[in-house]
Amino acid sequence: MSDRDLKFTSALWTNIHQLFGAKMCFSTAYHPKTDGLAERMIQTLEDMVKQFCAYGLELKNCDGFTHYWCTLLTALKLTYKTSIHAITNKTPAILAKEWNPKLAQDSLRKHLVGIHPTATSFKEIIENSRKNAIR
Structure with a gap:
């Protein structure tokens, strides 16, 4: 369909x-x-990409490099797949593969010594992606 x-x-x-x-x-x-699910999914993805562009989501990694929205599409995809959707009350990952991927942020402690700065930066990217996707 x-x-x-x-x-x-x-x-x-x-x-x-x-x-x-x-x-x-x-x-x-x-x-x-x-049921309009295909149309709703397309609209949701369009809205998420617009949020990335409109708010100029830019994060600097530990080396000071800026990541623009187009380089954050992997984070956007992960955010979409692991966010609970109102219509199904499940994540797309659960619906497609019957399991949710374990996210780094689930096991990452804020003040753990020895965490690579890029891992912390990726955690921030995922969290900001979720916030922007929910808007």
């Missing part, structure tokens, strides 16, 4: 579906006969 985006209605996708014997089913946004 997909929306009617030109990417999905192109001859390429039509031929791929024919080769695999799959039937293409299209929906419209918020159509009463579909």
Whole structure:
């Protein structure tokens, strides 16, 4: 099931579906006969990326280098996959793989001696990503 985006209605996708014997089913946004999950997911991801851009999420690592939003897409992906969604009341990781990845921040103690500064920086990136994704 997909929306009617030109990417999905192109001859390429039509031929791929024919080769695999799959039937293409299209929906419209918020159509009463579909649950709207695909449209909602796309909207959520768009909102998350906009938050990264709009607020200029910039963090400096231990060497003083600045990370711009495009370099933080891995953190954005992890944030999305491990955040509980209102519709399903589960994380996408649970729904897709039936388990949540163990996050570094879950086992990282703030004042532990010997923690690499980049690990602490990554923890901050994940926490800021979660805050911005929730907005």
